[in-house]
Amino acid sequence: HPVSEYHMKNQRKERQALSQHAANAGCRLIINPNHTKIKHAPEASRARIKELIKFLSNAQIQVAIAVENSPNIDESLTILGNWFVAESVSFKDGDGFTNTFFTRDAAEIQRRIEDFDFLFESLLEATGWTEDNSREEAIKYLHRLVEELKQ
Secondary structure, rough: OOOOOHHHHHHHHHHHHHHHHHHOOOOOEEEEEEHHHHOOOOOHHHHHHHHHHHHHOOOOOOOEEOOOOOOOEEEEEEEOOOOOEEEEEEOOOOOOOOOEEEEEHHHHHHHHHHHOOOOHHHHHHEEEEEOHHHHHHHHHHHHHHHHHHHH
């Protein structure tokens, strides 16, 4: 998907800011690798997954991760503590994430945190992972996915 240099620079700044926050406060992630496999060419998917592996391999960052492999999820959700929720969606297939909705409403943020926590725990339980071993398990899973994408 062609995007402007301005867009790419701002996405990089966003990733750097979130990485810095994660380095200071830790993070919990739910990833959907199917999204990148469906939406991007194999080379682009491998590059994205390798960057995620690099992030997860940083022992300085306290991270727990769960995997959801649903082809029907077309949103990206960012919850930053109880400060804000940002939900990015696309209203047209193939556009990528074109609309982002932000909220700072305390009740809505709390509801979204509870929904996230419930899904996170359910996904860990389904895979047999724990918060303590999820980083290592996710890295192994992602390495296998990179190998699959080479074929």
